[in-house]
Amino acid sequence: MSISRRQFVIGSTATAVALFNLRRSFAQQGEQFSNELKIPPLLEGKPSVNGKIYELTMQAGTSEFLPGIATPTIGFNGSYLGPTIHGRAGDQLILRVRNLLSEPATVHWHGLRIPARFDGGPHQLIEPGAVWEPSFRINQKASLCWYHSHTMGRTGEQVLRGLAGLFLIDDDESGSVGLPTEYGVDDIPLVIQDRRFQRDGRFDYPMSMHDTMMGYKGDVILVNGSVTPHFNILRQLTRLRVLNGSNSRIYSIGRDDGADLMIVGSDGSLLERPVSQRQLRLGPGERAELLIDAKANQSFRLMSYPDSVHAGPMGRGMMMGTMSDNSETFPLLELRAANFETINVSIPTKLIQVPNWLPAKSTLTRTLTLDMAMMGMGMMGRSNLSGSMGINGRSMSKERIDFEVPAGSIEIWEIRNSTPLPHPFHIHGIQFRVLDRDGAPPLPQEGGLKDTVLVDSGSVVRVITEFTRAASAEYAYMYHCHNLEHEDAGMMGQFVVV
Ligand SMILES: [Cu+2]
Known part of the structure; x- marks a missing residue:
């Protein structure tokens, strides 16, 4: 497709320039993997007579994603994203959310089965300087949930700037099946996001009509806020807890060494048994848990492959030749296994009983x-x-x-x-x-x-x-x-x- 045709289709010269940068930066990222994967800190509640108290402060700051460039960001208890909240089924929680931003925001507990008055939707606005203190009991399966801004009309922008974090729930059933559980060691969170940067380092969120209609797509991949990083695998069996925390990009995740992915969990629970497949398609807000059975000194990449199934005839026609159709192949993360002794680890064949309704x-x-x-x-x-x-x-x-x-x-x-x-x-x-x-x-x-x-x-x-x-x-x-x-x-x- 010629440039003029492309400009006609997407209606913006600026977007065409961004597309060019996108190809270049994906290629550059593929050569590097020099950043070590950041692991969000685990936040355990402080015991009190009324339940475990979790302190979360929404605050502004700057983050260095690109070398030597400061990007203005917002986060919880830090400048970008938030800690991983950890709770167990049956726990009574008190979440003390303080807003030190200069704008109102809400915090939604995505995936939690809790009463609506604690849910953190658009009605529960926390004004600058105010504290919101929802309190609820965890009443659900072990799962990887998350929390993020849900401010009316501003969710996309606030999540993009950093208002998101993970919410890990454990229970006895999931703890007994033999999956890795040591957070940051063999139980690794991966928050996958895509971002665009302006020349001065600020996130580019223009809300052009193209972005609104197709959804925002970035040209730099962040995993836990690290640009296309590597992670050093320390144990033979490693559990990856993946959140598609992007505003609108769909990823078709696969390994570049041809091996299958072993999938053990979805949004709100483990699966009944592990499933092996070549690729895993994950839309914004969806989660999946993967189990990696690594060999010593092995290195491979998690990639995102072209998403071929998502667009209907009209969508394909509108998006062809642009980056917005998820048609690129690009790396997310490099996994490098240490020189550990590989033994005959047992991969669980049965996981949990998943609730069902007839x-x-x-x-x-x-x-x-x-x-x-x-x-x-x-x-x-x-x-x-x-x-x-x-x-x-x-x-x-x-x-x-x-x-x-x-x-x-x-x-x-x-x-x-x-x-x-x-x-x-x-x-x-x-x-x-x-x-x-x-x-x-x-x-x-x-x-x-x-x-x-x-x-x-x-x-x-x-x-x-x-x-x-x-x-x-x-x-x-x-x-x-x-x-x-x-x-x-x-x-x-x-x-x-x-
Ligand atoms: Cu939609």
Whole structure:
């Protein structure tokens, strides 16, 4: 495709320049891996009579991602991202969240089955200088959850600048299956993000129409805030806990040495048994746990491969020749095994029992159709796409409760995507099972509990769950696209459980 054609299609010369930089910087990253992977500190609660107290402070600072260049960032208890919160099933937690930023923000506990008034959605705004102190009991399976900004209309920008962290939950069942559990040693978190930088080092978040519509895509990969780093594997068996913490990029993760990935967990639980496959497709907000069985002195890379399945005919036509279609191959992380003695380690063949709900017990099938009303040629003249995306024909409004779910009921949610792009669909306050994709069984990697699911262009995905937590109109639960630019443009709704 010629430059002029490309400019016509994406409607911006600036974007064409960015695309050129993207190719160059991906190539440069592939040659380096000189940065050692940062591991976010583990945050254990301080015991008190009312529960374990976790102190989180949202603060501004600078981070050095690129050598010698200071990037203004925000984070929790530090300048970028936050500590990994650690709790156990049954724990009573008190999260003391202090906002030292000069702007209001919210903190959503993504994946936690907690009452809506503690959920941290757009209604629970923490003003500058204020403290928000939700308190709840952990009542769910061992899992890799996370927390991030959920400020109305500003989620994409605040997460991009650094307001995100991991939330690790343990329980006895997962502790007994023989997976590595030593955090930072053989149990390694990987928060994968993509970013663009301006010349002065600031993150580039222009919110052009192209970014809003396609979702923000960066040209530099950060893992835990380290630019395309390496990690030194210390033990033969290593567990990787992967979060796609990007605003909108989908990764198709695989190994560059041809070996399969062994997948042991999804968003909200372990799987019932390990699954081996060549690639793992992970949308924004989704998590997966991998098990690496390394040989001594072995070195290989986790790559992201072209994502070929996500765009419908219209999406492919619009994106062809641009970076926004996830059509590149680029490295995420290099894994270098030490000179340890490899022994016959036992890989667990059975993991946990994953909760399930029978479709026959469902009292209602709710249809949710994802809309991008302004897409097509009509959008070309617009500078602002706010309110142009929605679900069931309506854009998000804090003033409107979209529906009520009876407390204790089991429902099937049928998510339909008639748009040209894939959307990662997330529901607050619950964990669900994926029932089917276009009538076919879910992907093997989706066999655990989940709270976020990729719905491809033209696809219908059905999920099932039980709604046990109460949610009043004052503090509703959200359901939304986890492409943060789409969410901020209105592809979100709210429900109560009564
Ligand atoms: Cu979306």
